[in-house]
Amino acid sequence: MGTWRDRRILDLFGIEAPIVLGPMAGPGTPELAIAVCEAGGLGSLPCALLSVEQARDGIALIRSKTRGPININFFCHVPPQTDAARSMAWRARLAEYYVEYGLDPEVTPPAAGRRPFDNDFCAVVEEFKPEVVSFHFGLPDKSLFDRVKATGAKVIASATTVAEARWLEAHGCDAVIAMGVEAGGHRGNFLTQDYAAQVGTFALVPQVADAVSVPVIAAGGITDARGIVAAFALGASAVQMGTAYLFCPEAKVPEVHRIALRECQDDSTVLTNIFTGRPARGIINRAIRELGPLSSVAPAFPLAGAALAPLKAKAEQAGKGDFTSLWSGQAARLGRELPAGELTRVLISESLAKMAQA
Known part of the structure; x- marks a missing residue:
C-alpha cells in the first residue's frame, strides 16, 4: 500500500485522507458528513438551504458523532x-x-430560497468553530471573512478560472477548489459570466496549481480512484467529490433522482x-x-x-x-451504491494502491 505523496491538505485540515465531501445543498446531510469524517476524509455540511437553527442543529449533531474535522459550506451570492x-x-x-x-x-x-452567508450564519461559525469553512460564488465581505478567520478556521472557496483562483488566494483563502466544468450542481464562478468559456478539470487544475502558492483541491468529474490519482498527477493536493456520494444511502436524494443517476451516461x-x-x-x-x-x-x-x-x-x-x-457531474456512471463510510475507505484504498504502482 502506498502513501499520500502530497500532505499539504492533510496537514492543513488535520485529516487522514485528501478526500473532501462535496457540500451538496439538499442532498448533503449530517449523516453523510459524519460517515466521511469517520472514514478519514473531510465531511461537509451545506447550509445554503438551511435556516440558522437547522445549521446549528446539524453542526451540533456532527460534533456529537465524530471528532474528525468538518467543513461548513455557505453561498455568497447577492440576493x-x-x-x-x-x-x-x-x-x-x-x-x-x-x-x-x-x-x-x-x-x-x-x-x-438559498440564503447567503450573513451575520447570523457567521455567529454559528463563531459558536462551533469548524476546522474548515468553504464558500461558493466568491467570498463574503471582509468584515465577515475576518470574523471567520478569527475563529481559526481554514477558508476555502471554488474557482472556475485561473483568475478566480488568484483572486481567492489574494483575498486570504488557505486553499482553492479548482472546479472543472464537469462538476455537478451550481457553477462556482464569480468573476465571469461567460459559461461557454468554462474550463474542464483536466485543463484547469494544473494551470491553477502553477498560478497559486496555496494547495489546490480538484473538483469536477472525479468519481473513482482513477480520477483521484489523475488529480494528484495534475498538481492537486486533494479532491472534492460530490456526485460519487449521491449514490450513498445517507444522501437526501428523492427516488426519481436516484433512478436518473443509475441511468446516467457520459452525455446525459x-x-x-x-x-x-x-x-x-x-x-x-x-x-x-x-x-x-x-x-x-x-x-x-x-x-x-x-x-x-x-x-x-x-x-x-x-x-x-x-x-x-x-x-449530477459528468462521471455519474462510475458511481457505486455504497454507504458513505465504506465508499470513502474503498476510494482511499484503491487510490493508494494505484499510486504505489505508478
Missing part, C-alpha cells in the same frame, strides 16, 4: 431584486404545465439555469428539454425555483423527475 415583469413572463411560460397537472397558474407558493448532463436562475449541471429531463437548457426568461438566482416547485411536487408524486433538479 436579487424582484423583477415583476420577468416573474410574470416565467409563470406564463410555465402555465401550460400548470394546466396539465391541474394547478392554478395564478397561484405560486413561495419556495425555499448539461448546464441549465431553469431550476434556480443560475447555471448548474444536471441530468437532462423534460423541463430541461422543453424550457432550456438555458433560458433568458428564467428569473435571477435563486428566484426561478418558486414557480417550478408545485410542478416538481406533482411530478414526483407520479414517480417522475420531469421538473426535479437532477444535479
